[in-house]
Amino acid sequence: MEKVRLEKVRKFLHESLNLSSKLFGIYLILALVLFLWIGSFTESLLRAHLQQQFEDQGKNLSKTIGDSVAEYLLTENVNGVNNILKEHKKANENIEYILVFDWNSRLFAHTFSGEPTKELLNAGDDENFRVVKTDKGYIWDFPAPVTEYDVGLIRVGISEDKQLSIIKTILSNILFSLVIFFLTSAIIVASLHRIITKPINDLVKGTQFLSKGNFNYRVPTNDRNDEMGTLIRSFNQMVDDLENYRVKTDELDKKRQILLEKIIDIQEEERKFIAMELHDEIGQSLTGVKLNLKSLEQEMNDERLKEQIIDLHSQVSLSLKNIHDLIVEIGPRFLEGRSIEDILERYAKDYQQRSNINISLEIDNRTKLDLSKQTKTTIFRIMQEALTNIAKYANATDVVITIENSKTHLILIIEDNGIGFDVNREFENMSSNKNMGLFSMKERASLVEGTLLIESEKGLGTTVFVRIPLKEVKSDD
Numbered sequence: 001m002e003k004v005r006l007e008k009v010r011k012f013l014h015e016s017l018n019l020s021s022k023l024f025g026i027y028l029i030l031a032l033v034l035f036l037w038i039g040s041f042t043e044s045l046l047r048a049h050l051q052q053q054f055e056d057q058g059k060n061l062s063k064t065i066g067d068s069v070a071e072y073l074l075t076e077n078v079n080g081v082n083n084i085l086k087e088h089k090k091a092n093e094n095i096e097y098i099l100v101f102d103w104n105s106r107l108f109a110h111t112f113s114g115e116p117t118k119e120l121l122n123a124g125d126d127e128n129f130r131v132v133k134t135d136k137g138y139i140w141d142f143p144a145p146v147t148e149y150d151v152g153l154i155r156v157g158i159s160e161d162k163q164l165s166i167i168k169t170i171l172s173n174i175l176f177s178l179v180i181f182f183l184t185s186a187i188i189v190a191s192l193h194r195i196i197t198k199p200i201n202d203l204v205k206g207t208q209f210l211s212k213g214n215f216n217y218r219v220p221t222n223d224r225n226d227e228m229g230t231l232i233r234s235f236n237q238m239v240d241d242l243e244n245y246r247v248k249t250d251e252l253d254k255k256r257q258i259l260l261e262k263i264i265d266i267q268e269e270e271r272k273f274i275a276m277e278l279h280d281e282i283g284q285s286l287t288g289v290k291l292n293l294k295s296l297e298q299e300m301n302d303e304r305l306k307e308q309i310i311d312l313h314s315q316v317s318l319s320l321k322n323i324h325d326l327i328v329e330i331g332p333r334f335l336e337g338r339s340i341e342d343i344l345e346r347y348a349k350d351y352q353q354r355s356n357i358n359i360s361l362e363i364d365n366r367t368k369l370d371l372s373k374q375t376k377t378t379i380f381r382i383m384q385e386a387l388t389n390i391a392k393y394a395n396a397t398d399v400v401i402t403i404e405n406s407k408t409h410l411i412l413i414i415e416d417n418g419i420g421f422d423v424n425r426e427f428e429n430m431s432s433n434k435n436m437g438l439f440s441m442k443e444r445a446s447l448v449e450g451t452l453l454i455e456s457e458k459g460l461g462t463t464v465f466v467r468i469p470l471k472e473v474k475s476d477d
Contacts, residue, residue, distance in 0.1 A: 058142035066154040215243035394418025
């Protein structure tokens with residue numbers, strides 16, 4: 001669960017924060033870590049140093065007081081001892097209390113207004129300093145013998161809080177200085193950060209314009225001569241090169257489209273010429289041969305020769321049928337219909353008779369459009385190529401042809417229940433007539449700014465979608 005939470009945090013930091021936030025966040029984290037480390041390290045040094053001073057001060061102070069009260073303690077002069085204790089306590093505000101014990105370890109004098117507590121009196125009578133917890137906080141208790149003859153014992157209590165206040169004061173001053181330093185450095189880092197990230201943001205903006213096909217935006221260099229300036233100039237040069245390449249590509253594409261249109265026009269004229277030649281020359285000649293063979297068949301008495309003539313007559317009839325089918329495929333007579341509906345209906349009927357494939361034609365009632373000759377030819381040839389491929393390769397029994405008006409596009413859909421094929425592989429391999437037919441269909445659609453999409457799966461048939469913008473057509477209304 002913890003790993004999932006950490007992964008979500010990492011993903012948020014990686015995806016949601018921009019470069020500026022990440023860089024400034026890294027600086028803040030480093031500054032905070034450094035701030036805490038300096039504070040902790042400084043405090044530990046101060047504590048160690050002041051503790052040593054604290055011990056030395058307490059030991060020296062207790063020894064000094066012990067030496068000064070020795071004479072009064074020997075003479076049992078309580079007033080003299082109290083006066084000395086008051087003077088020392090007044091001179092050193094860190095002293096919390098002073099206790100004087102005689103040679104019998106009895107309390108001889110002290111600086112308390114009342115009687116000291118039993119816990120304090122029983123804190124110890126050896127010469128080692130200790131920390132005593134009182135109602136006023138922790139007190140460092142420093143014992144010292146009164147002179148070297150041990151005529152008594154002095155215990156001086158120094159408040160730890162007062163010493164800690166010194167550490168806190170010094171530490172607060174240091175930390176305040178660090179805060180000023182980090183705020184100043186943050187302003188400097190923010191300025192440097194802006195200097196560094198602004199050109200990066202400009203480059204990102206430039207790439208966004210570039211991704212949308214806008215080649216007019218150039219990243220301002222601001223006369224920079226550093227590495228970032230070199231990068232920006234390189235980017236702008238790349239955009240210039242891309243714009244020049246796009247212009248040349250557009251020109252080549254226009255030339256290719258014009259050339260393709262001319263090729264298709266020439267192809268249609270050639271189709272028309274070949275169809276006329278086949279009909280007028282070869283068709284009429286074969287028709288004459290067929291009639292002559294029929295006459296010979298009726299006049300021939302030799303049964304063997306008569307059978308040969310009948311066989312020749314059948315072959316000529318088959319050739320005439322094939323020529324007729326070829327004229328139907330390449331000839332323009334179907335394009336002479338008044339509307340695209342007439343063209344589709346006439347060709348579908350003829351195709352069904354020749355191929356024995358059932359064709360269902362579904363035409364949207366709203367599709368009453370007067371197409372240009374080029375668009376009409378494009379739709380017919382795409383449908384013709386699709387049906388030819390179905391007859392040759394699909395092994396289909398049923399085909400559904402649909403034409404619709406979607407208000408923005410004229411849509412032609414051709415579906416079959418054949419064996420299907422791998423569309424991507426066929427488009428990648430342009431070596432066979434089938435592949436070239438698919439490519440030709442796609443190119444024809446592009447000439448009228450349309451698109452062609454083929455969906456197919458082996459065993460599940462094939463569907464051809466053709467979409468042509470309505471700006472290419474004019475309504476009858």
